[in-house]
Amino acid sequence: MGNLTPELLAERDKIKAVAETYGLDFYETVFELVDAEELNEVASYGGFPRRYPHWRFGMEYDQLAKSYEYGLSKIYELVINNDPCYAYLMRNNPVVDQKLVMAHVYGHCDFFKNNLWFGPTNRKMIDQMANHGTQVRRFVEDVGQDAVEDFLDIATSLDNLIDVHSAYRKALPRTREEHGGSARRESIDVPRLRAKDYMERYINPPEYLERERKRMEAEQSQAKRFPPKPVKDVLAFLIEHAPLEPWEREILSLIREEAYYFAPQGMTKIMNEGWASYWHSRIMTRHSLTDAEIIDFADHHSGTVxxxxxxxxxxxxxxxxxxxxxxxxxxxxxxxxxxxxxxxxxxxxxxxxxxxxxxxxxxxxxxxxxxxxxxxxxxxxxxxxxxxxxxxxxxxxxxxxxxxxxxxxxxxxxxxxxxNFGQPYITVADANYANRGELLLEHRWDGVEIQVQQAQATLRNVQRLWRRPVHLHTFVEGKGKVLSYDGRSDSARETDERVELEES
Amino acid sequence: MVQRIDQDRARFREIVRGSVKKDLRKYLSSGELIGKQGKRFVSIPLPQIELPRFRFGSNKGKGVGQGEGGEGEPAGTGDGDGAGQAGEQAGQHVLEVEVGLDELAQIMGEELALPRIESKGKKTIRALGGGYSSISRVGPESLRHFKRTFREALKRTIASGTYDPANPIVIPVKEDRRYRSFKLREVPDSSAVVIYMMDVSGSMGREQKEIVRIESFWIDTWLRSQYKNIEVRYVVHDAAAQEVDQHTFYNLRESGGTKISSAYELLLELLERKYAQDEWNVYPFHFSDGDNWSARDTERCVSLMKEKLLPRCNQFAYGQVKSAYGSGQFKKDLDSAFRGDERVVTSDILDRDSIPESIRHFLGKGR
Known part of the structure; x- marks a missing residue:
């Protein structure tokens, strides 16, 4: 597979052999020579030649194509975490660049295969993405271009609401607890240590008992809430509990799946690129460069790092x-x-x-x-x-x-x-907010505000899925704030909570 | 690889178009786009096309960088991407898309329901176009038409009976050769000249000029999309008129009295000297606050227009920008003098918001 020229093929074999002797361990790697337009096209689809149709890929392409045309930027390497790995080389790059990129790519491929965080990613993602494409196209035929596009816009705008650290959790988490059980309100008995009467006050101090009782009460009322614990994977929660059409559910699921696939790349950007750069530098300078290429290599290497x-x-x-x-x-x-x-x-x-x-x-x-x-x-x-x-x-x-x-x-x-790789940490706190089936999202405060205007707009999208009013609890200028959208109008309410802003 | 991207790209352009169209009136009445004009494109900021997300606001402020410099020195980050955001996140910048001026004109045309302009009856014929569209028996070898040559040779061999289907060798001789040859074609050519005249007397303030500027930009955009060959000239006048370049036109501030006839005389001279009557579509646009020096001068203007100017023009447009000092008399005078004459269009421009209406008024007749 691949369409390398004999010259590049020979170089590839050499580089691959060197990489293997160093102990790099990768899936089979297929290099494709493509011209700039093809490369830009694949790049605007996030590296995948076939994906679902969406205008933002077209937008991406427009920008890539333009900045390439104006000579502002060009894509050097594009490699896909898949088995086999696919990597694209731009046809009109000089040989020294191709060698550099190949060495770099082997670094990435080794990282994809061996880094723990990539463990659960789908290694047949190219096929899966193509399947998603087919699926979405079928929905377009069923319900029409506009409906699907609108829904994709909504789904995409929520695709960062996943739990990146739960990479190992494959199936949707079952958040729906068994209801039932006894309906009667249980009285709370705080367990106490046995003590003689006169020692009771010291062994089981009343303040402690009171504290304990409050804690248990809170625990009990929390358990009655839904979801019983805040859910970080907001998308999964919506897939499971929002009143969606079957096709909407499918689209939301596939957007979520793709988000999880891309998540490890965001979590390991520094390591992944560092690792690949380390290896291209090592392989090139010690094994692959000819005397004539050294200047160009140095130029491009330093351009990268x-x-x-x-x-x-x-x-x-x-x-x-x-x-x-x-x-x-x-x-x-x-x-x-x-x-x-x-x-x-x-x-x-x-x-x-x-x-x-x-x-x-x-x-x-x-x-x-x-x-x-x-x-x-x-x-x-x-x-x-x-x-x-x-x-x-x-x-x-x-x-x-x-x-x-x-x-x-x-x-x-x-x-x-x-x-949380640069994203606000947002959870589903309560799906029966104010006992009216409204959705409360909670932004966990870690010192940085979210952008309110964007948040309002995003909230509208959440409402489109939840159908009932939705709220986001966050902090603005140190004050607690609940942003809401009820399907007709935005609103915002201040609470009396305060957080301290960091001095800057 | 199939160019799948074309579909998505087309869809994206459609969305851009829609969103430009929606906000067109806003653009029409602000000078925002003019500054962003390239040769053939304007770039339009489109904040609403980005999908909203829960993301951190700009008060994120802090970040980590790498490089020389002491504490308190500027870090030169621009808007600064923090670490970890690299790659995955688009920054906070507003998306700018480029829209071709032609497309913009088209969008404006649709939005304001502007008719296509009919050229003046006398179409000029000019030999401009043409190409290697015909065949000749002589010519340079570099233009030899291989297929035709071969066909001639084939015809000859068959006609002379030397053609052998079992051994179909055809050898062209000198007489078979055919060459591409250049052929002139007469293409109708339409050219137009637009003359902007502006009153720069003391009463025209900065805002009035800005309005003129914005309106002229859009009129220009539209007319350019209608004519291949367009010339634009600028005239300013107070008590005397002179021709100036574009920059001066928009930036000049004179003061003094107003004698509108001076501009019309200059216009007439310009047209007579340079733009032959039957070759050019002529569009004079005159902007003023309507304060003329004397009623006598206004009479002179009217007679100049009636006798000399109007026969030469497709349409004579007069826009009256409201100013604190102008009396606005001139428009009334024109209206009463040319009632029912389609060639004269006048329009009141009260403020920026009335620019779209005024454009529609000027260009809506399709003359």
Missing amino acids: HATPGRINPYKLGIELFRDIEMRWNKGRFGREWETCDDAERRLAWDMELGEGLKKIFDVRKIYNDITFLEEFLTPEFAEEQKLFVYGMNQRTGRVEILDRDPTRVKKELLKALT
């Missing part, structure tokens, strides 16, 4: 961090002895000649995601060496400035930005 001031380049951060880990485990710069050593000179010369670097980074690529990766391996030394900083708006000067270079703060900000 260059750091724009004031912006995090995942390629750069990833590759540097992997190299740092490799160096640390080669020299034994980890563990208690290293950590407690505060002799600067000794630390600088520290080298236990362990040589475990390569093995370590292979382990790392297996079980970490971006958050745990940075949490564990981003050291103060690394932050300083990489010149990382926290920026923010200076209210006084009205411009974005460097606020801080303190490694702890840098790390905190980085991790915060990655929480």
